[in-house]
Amino acid sequence: MPGSILGTRVLRIEDPELLTGHGTFVGNLRVPGMAYATFVRSPLAHALVNSVDISRASRAPGVLGAWTAADLQLEPYHGFMVLNPACGRPPLATGKVRFVGEPVAVIVAETAAAAADAAESVEVDYTPLPAVVDPEEALVAGAPLQFEELGSNIAAGFRDREDVDPFARASRVVRLRIANQRVAVVPLEGNAIAVVPGDDGAGHLLTVYVSTQMPHGFRDNLCRLLNLDRDAVRVITPHVGGGFGAKAGVMAEHLVVTTVANRLGRPVMWVETRSENMVAMPHGRGQIDYVELGFDEQAKITGMRVRVVSDAGAYAGFGGALAIGPTRLMAQGVYRIPTIRYDVAAVLTNTTPMGAFRGAGRPEAAEFLERTMDLAADELGIDPVELRRRNLIAPDEFPFTTLMGARYDSGDYERALDKALQIADYDALRREQERRRRNGDRVALGIGVAVYVEVTAGGGAKEFGRVDVHEDGSATIRVGTSAHGQGHATSFAMIVADRLGIPLNAIRFIQSDTAEVPRGGGTGGSRSLQVGGNAVRQAAEEVLARAKELAAEELEASTADITVTEDGRVGVAGVPSRAISWARLAQLAASSGNPLAASVDFSQEGPTFPFGAHLSVVEVDLDTGAVRPLRHVAVDDCGRVLNPMVVTGQQHGGIAQGMSQALWEHMVYDESGNPLTSNLADYPMPSAAELCSLEASNTETPSPLNPLGAKGIGESGTIGSTPAVHNAVIDALSHLGIRHLDMPCTPLKIFEAVRAAEAGSLPSVWREPPAALSQLPLRGERPRPEAADADI
């Protein structure tokens, strides 16, 4: 057996073609006869649609067709998981529009420019209706209703029984209202689809190229919604320029483009512009959390009460359910908490429908808990690190089942925290902070800590994997996950190379094509290595077992004596002359009528729970409100690390997005529902120039739930960094009496808070939540929405 490649920094084999401009993104696809679709979108957040006149557009130069909802007759639908069955969305608006950007008509033309010109001539007659943008205002009696038949804007919600008082033993209760702002997902590549109708000669009547995280799920949904034969539709996902949770399910535009391509009998492509992307792609986050945390005299947590108003956007976007599902599941975090009550309402607003964004409900839990812990440390007069230490779940308590029903598989939270403190030199940072405060320095130093745990590969995780060894000695991997930047081609090939001794450059990787891979769950929820990787690993193990039998027979040895040799053959252990190449083994297998291959459906008995500790250091200019990140130390534990370079990359990207939510990003609407940040000049995505160097490292606490010992790493960086950076900013201001600011911590907010602090007029960080929450049905009285179990 050669030395294992696992755990080493193997360069990503998928990068050269991306870096040299050979990406196969949907927009790069060239098919003869391709036509181009453009949507006419609502400029109003809430309005009756009286008429849509496409007659001029239909006759415009180059136009092949123009359609309204009445022409296409597509039923209202749910494109991913369902929050409220009554809030189905018509793919083209019928009767009403419910958010700015909702499509009302589609134009297809010979060129994208001709389609865009024709779209200008579509005349839509609207009667504006009052809109509701703020989810708390949506709960007020008399608020404009999005679906009148529901009788309220509550898409779903529950409250816990009041039989236990979380604060009965508390000597102190800390209370915080915290808004977790709506953000846009902003992948480099927006949504994109190209639909090619016609027999491909292999039994498919329709071939769909689509930028998605879940090609098999996309095919199944599309076929269900359009009543197509599943076997007659081939879905191919080429290179994808980022998903981050937003490319799950079938978008309204996908349904419309597929329908009109079939009607025209011509290939039709739609590639979202950035302006469309900012309003059409589901947004993420968007919660208002009311958190109360009780402490006893020893500063140990006695109980917690959380009440959440979750913004679902228009049509009850599935993201609204994340507060019902994953946020609630992870509300207990890394702490021993004896009692928890959790009430939640998912609310309809006249804004872009909510979906998932990197972390999908878990960052919200970590953010409100870790921010409240820092507030508590401030109020109790205890160092925030010490307060956490007193309440962390101890390493000998795993597996640990929480009050919310999560079974944490493994963990050592204090070890991650200790490592972060040591790397950052926490005590020295506190001394420097004190020095600046003593000197009245107008550039304040802030230190923020967050300890988090999250959940990956939930939802009965299962995945397909297959390994074939060919008669030339090479191998092919097929897997049902769908990498779009995560490095599976490298990581999964490393697994096969490790098991079989076949070199990386002789391993082919196939994914994301329903004609090539029979089934798959795609990539989301940081699931891929633990389920897809282990499926591939098990398939390789089965191939190896078969190879050993073949070799034993050929070499007249006992199977037990057969192993993979140092030079990548299969033979008798310790006898280099008695070994057979993989090519020969594949030939032997083929001649026996049973090729050397194995297919596996791997399932994991439960989700895994990655964790970590982040420490962020910022400077805040008290005269301008500017925040400058100085350092960010991340210690993330994703179980056993397979490729440290891939893990570091995931940490860096995640930290950047989490830091960005803390400091920059916010999707803002005016009171009428007009988006004010719908391009990248107004929506402040940061660049490398704004960030600091990131100090990413790991602890490794293997998961007992899969042979690789792996947990997910895709979202950890985001989950740990957001509260750490946020806490750092507030920490920098705490000596002025400032105890909380909602994200993003902008110069304007800091300026106003510093002013208010100087004037002694800081607002309270608490107020009672909307009364509607106390009228929600009790948990268990109504069925749980399907989308609460979204695993993305």
Added chain:
Amino acid sequence: MIPAPFDYVRVGSLDEAISALVEHGEDAKLLAGGHSLLPLMKLRLATPSVLIDIGPVRELSYVVDAGDHVAIGALTRHHDLHHDPVAVSQVPLLSMVAGKIGDPQVRHRGTIGGSLTHADPASDLPAAVLALGGTLVARGPAGERQIPADAFFSGFLESALAPDEVLTEIRVPKAVGGHAYQKFVRRAQDWAIVGSVVARVGDRVGVALVNMGPTPLRALAVEQALAEGASAAEAAERAAEGLEPPSDNNATAEFRRHLARVLTRRALAEAGV
């Protein structure tokens, strides 16, 4: 993200450009670096029927020492101005400000003439030219005229240029003394939320502000206070006097006034005033 249809004319000389402007009238727009105009066209907020591309008129790209002043061709790109040895040694403020515009792509395409004629109050170079007390040279069918920078910015995104005139040259006095540009942004590539430019030209101290009103403007109250012998800190307190800055997502008018004072104080200190 696709502009409305337009005609495209490419000219090789200044005279051709003026002729084209005369021919096409107010429907025509000059295209220099395109970094202000093209985004507006892609959003269909600007729909000129003719674009006159003056990119090939390389005779308008230069920085020369003209004795008592430095003359800059209107088509000089920000990157070139930032690195030009005459600019760096004779008018280092302008060179430094050019290096703080947008990002490298913008600086390699955008031109000083385009930036000034776009007259965006949030742009960097207009304030620098105002602080320096520059003069703008325009040419039209009736010949050439000089416009003081103070008289050039006539309204929001409006300049004193006639529709058939082309800005050809920017003249700024040599200013090798202390100078500073305090640019307040949330991201390096952004337009300034507020900016404050300080230039020492001989005995005079010029101060101009970015994004503090409908046009690029001078902080006249600050300049006057300094001329009357006030300390830099006292003068900076008057930075927002009489100004009506905009309110937006990034800043309220009140915050902008505060920033103008803070940034002007810092800029004056940095410039050694």
